Amino acid sequence: MPPFRRAFCALTLLWLSSTAVAAAHAYVVGAQPPANSGNERSQGWVSISFDEPIDLIDADALQVFAPDGKRIDARDVKIDPADATRVVVHIPRSLRRGVYTVRWRVISADSHVVHGSYQVGIGVPVSGTAGGEIASPYDPASPPAAFLRWLTLMGALLATGAIFMRLYALDRLEAAYPGVVELARRCTIAGAVVVLAAWAPTVIVQSAAASGVLGSGIAGTLARTPWGIALIARAVAAAALLLLAARGWKTAGRGAIAIAAALLATFSVTGHAFAQPGGLARALAVAIDFAHLCCAAVWIGGLFVLAALLAPWFRAKGDARERARALFAAFTPAAILCVGTIVATGIYASAVHVDAPADLFVTAYGRLLLAKAAILVVLVAFGWHHSRVGAGIRSNAHNATIAYEAIWGIAVVALTAVLVGQAPPANDVAVPTSPAAALLLLLCGGIVARFLFVAKTGARGSNARTAPVYFDVALVAAGMLFLCIGVVGRLVTITSVSMYPTLALGDVVFVDRVTYGLRAPRDGEILVLRPPVRRVRDEAQRVIGVGGDAVEIANGVVYRNGAVLREPYATGPIAYDLRIKDYEIYVNGVPLDPSLANVPPRAMWQSPSRIPRGFYLVLGDNRNYAVDSHYWGFAQTGGAFAAGLLRAQRVPVPGRPLFITWPASRAGGLEAS
Numbered sequence: 165m166p167p168f169r170r171a172f173c174a175l176t177l178l179w180l181s182s183t184a185v186a187a188a189h190a191y192v193v194g195a196q197p198p199a200n201s202g203n204e205r206s207q208g209w210v211s212i213s214f215d216e217p218i219d220l221i222d223a224d225a226l227q228v229f230a231p232d233g234k235r236i237d238a239r240d241v242k243i244d245p246a247d248a249t250r251v252v253v254h255i256p257r258s259l260r261r262g263v264y265t266v267r268w269r270v271i272s273a274d275s276h277v278v279h280g281s282y283q284v285g286i287g288v289p290v291s292g293t294a295g296g297e298i299a300s301p302y303d304p305a306s307p308p309a310a311f312l313r314w315l316t317l318m319g320a321l322l323a324t325g326a327i328f329m330r331l332y333a334l335d336r337l338e339a340a341y342p343g344v345v346e347l348a349r350r351c352t353i354a355g356a357v358v359v360l361a362a363w364a365p366t367v368i369v370q371s372a373a374a375s376g377v378l379g380s381g382i383a384g385t386l387a388r389t390p391w392g393i394a395l396i397a398r399a400v401a402a403a404a405l406l407l408l409a410a411r412g413w414k415t416a417g418r419g420a421i422a423i424a425a426a427l428l429a430t431f432s433v434t435g436h437a438f439a440q441p442g443g444l445a446r447a448l449a450v451a452i453d454f455a456h457l458c459c460a461a462v463w464i465g466g467l468f469v470l471a472a473l474l475a476p477w478f479r480a481k482g483d484a485r486e487r488a489r490a491l492f493a494a495f496t497p498a499a500i501l502c503v504g505t506i507v508a509t510g511i512y513a514s515a516v517h518v519d520a521p522a523d524l525f526v527t528a529y530g531r532l533l534l535a536k537a538a539i540l541v542v543l544v545a546f547g548w549h550h551s552r553v554g555a556g557i558r559s560n561a562h563n564a565t566i567a568y569e570a571i572w573g574i575a576v577v578a579l580t581a582v583l584v585g586q587a588p589p590a591n592d593v594a595v596p597t598s599p600a601a602a603l604l605l606l607l608c609g610g611i612v613a614r615f616l617f618v619a620k621t622g623a624r625g626s627n628a629r630t631a632p633v634y635f636d637v638a639l640v641a642a643g644m645l646f647l648c649i650g651v652v653g654r655l656v657t658i659t660s661v662s663m664y665p666t667l668a669l670g671d672v673v674f675v676d677r678v679t680y681g682l683r684a685p686r687d688g689e690i691l692v693l694r695p696p697v698r699r700v701r702d703e704a705q706r707v708i709g710v711g712g713d714a715v716e717i718a719n720g721v722v723y724r725n726g727a728v729l730r731e732p733y734a735t736g737p738i739a740y741d742l743r744i745k746d747y748e749i750y751v752n753g754v755p756l757d758p759s760l761a762n763v764p765p766r767a768m769w770q771s772p773s774r775i776p777r778g779f780y781l782v783l784g785d786n787r788n789y790a791v792d793s794h795y796w797g798f799a800q801t802g803g804a805f806a807a808g809l810l811r812a813q814r815v816p817v818p819g820r821p822l823f824i825t826w827p828a829s830r831a832g833g834l835e836a837s
Contacts, residue, residue: 198759199282202289217248218270219389226253231262261287315362323355324424325465333494356406401427456509459502464573662784672826675819693818696762711777717742761797764806
């Protein structure tokens with residue numbers, strides 16, 4: 165492998181993702197009655213809305229409990245026919261005064277169980293907090309669930325990898341090296357048996373996570389959810405592979421490939437990829453995930469088979485070494501192509517679901533992703549070593565490294581199993597927009613084409629340069645450009661008039677994603693942030709006050725720390741008054757509702773009349789037409805929202821817009837203040 169290409173692979177492998185294209189789990193975006201609210205009377209029903217479609221297991225998916233702990237809902241929980249993201253249950257209209265508890269437990273589109281609880285008051289105020297319950301020992305991130313995922317994935321990779329090795333390479337080598345096809349058959353049987361053995365415990369654990377009780381909800385899980393249907397299909401596919409290997413191995417052909425593909429597809433339709441929005445986005449995510457899985461099966465599954473085949477010949481000489489050379493030469497081109505596809509699909513998935521580079525270091529998902537990338541780098545290093553020494557046939561020490569590579573393969577599958585159980589750090593599941601999306605697809609396609617060319621020339625035994633220099637230069641240039649507009653920065657289209665005339669409707673701005681991961685925003689700077697409002701995309705706002713500032717708006721004038729704020733960017737006098745006092749934000753003399761706006765509880769304030777540390781007051785330049793802090797409370801640059809509709813949900817780190825890229829007539833830099 166030329167040094168130039170090795171360096172390129174090392175860079176791209178830092179962004180390898182899991183075998184599942186990951187989207188976030190379902191998040192609560194609203195509830196009626198609202199969490200922690202005081203209500204004069206019951207409205208006769210309770211509903212919770214999520215940011216993606218969800219599935220129910222049984223009548224316990226949404227429960228309401230009286231102050232004495234007695235369950236009072238009608239057990240008629242259902243998904244709203246007009247809104248697949250909303251679940252509803254009826255309660256009596258006549259309720260006595262007191263604090264009632266609402267508990268929910270549903271399955272998100274990626275098959276993971278999400279659950280939590282909150283309180284509402286009838287005739288009395290509520291001072292509690294909404295949030296998740298204590299994690300169940302059977303939840304997706306739990307050790308039993310991760311172990312079963314690892315076992316199932318290992319079995320599927322081994323079975324499908326053995327079938328590929330048999331049809332791709334071993335059939336034509338059987339005449340010269342008897343027994344290789346039989347060993348592949350045994351590997352297929354072993355993999356299918358492992359998948360079937362893990363099937364029943366997986367159903368039990370998933371059902372326990374969904375229902376909250378071990379041994380409960382099994383029928384509902386299998387019959388009422390897409391995950392259950394896919395799991396049944398997985399068992400059928402594994403049983404078909406087992407039967408094929410036991411009875412029809414000699415005649416197995418394309419039918420075996422179809423069954424193996426169906427087995428792998430059950431992972432794609434029960435993972436994070438399936439949680440993408442419907443239509444093209446979901447189809448693309450599932451297709452990319454499926455391609456990633458198939459290549460992992462060929463590379464890692466084939467590696468297990470190769471290690472099993474070569475084990476008897478580790479210390480042999482003569483003909484046995486020639487067998488090792490022939491087997492490795494047959495496997496190498498396919499392995500090269502699979503590595504390229506894994507790199508490409510991994511880059512795509514990581515760019516979609518890791519919202520900012522800092523998330524790689526500060527979240528459990530990001531750290532697991534880095535660990536997996538490090539192990540994959542080791543695997544690629546082993547592959548490069550074996551391509552140089554010819555499967556280790558020069559010495560016994562070199563030959564034994566095939567087994568070491570297989571062991572590292574087992575480790576990377578284990579990390580994948582843990583990673584799939586983690587919620588990705590980003591709530592936004594959209595691909596980087598505008599030119600970044602097209603550039604990402606072209607870059608990934610170019611990587612696959614590059615490795616395909618390498619595989620073809622390697623199969624011919626060519627020692628010439630594997631691709632023109634300009635092709636490598638184009639790939640590196642595309643990668644660097646994407647890092648600029650897809651990772652280090654991003655392109656954001658302005659979709660409101662909040663910042664007019666500084667930013668007009670339809671402007672495309674380049675946003676720096678790194679600065680506010682390293683330092684806090686400053687007075688006067690423009691942020692592109694996610695407001696704590698349900699179903700609202702990123703908005704551009706200007707920082708008017710930071711933690712410790714006293715901000716007041718009176719008679720159309722903004723005062724910060726007692727001084728009039730000079731604002732040449734603002735459009736005319738402000739038509740409302742605003743004051744921070746008594747641990748509240750008052751607009752026209754009325755405090756913002758903490759169940760709707762991000763106004764933190766008193767314990768988080770350092771002064772009753774100054775912005776708390778870690779919070780910001782932001783306003784749009786088009787003051788009287790902007791939806792900003794005077795509407796939804798304080799902004800945050802990290803952590804979790806302190807209050808409001810998105811309480812306890814993750815705050816994406818904001819970006820700093822540097823310049824307008826489009827339209828050309830408005831292109832140019834942005835002033836900080």
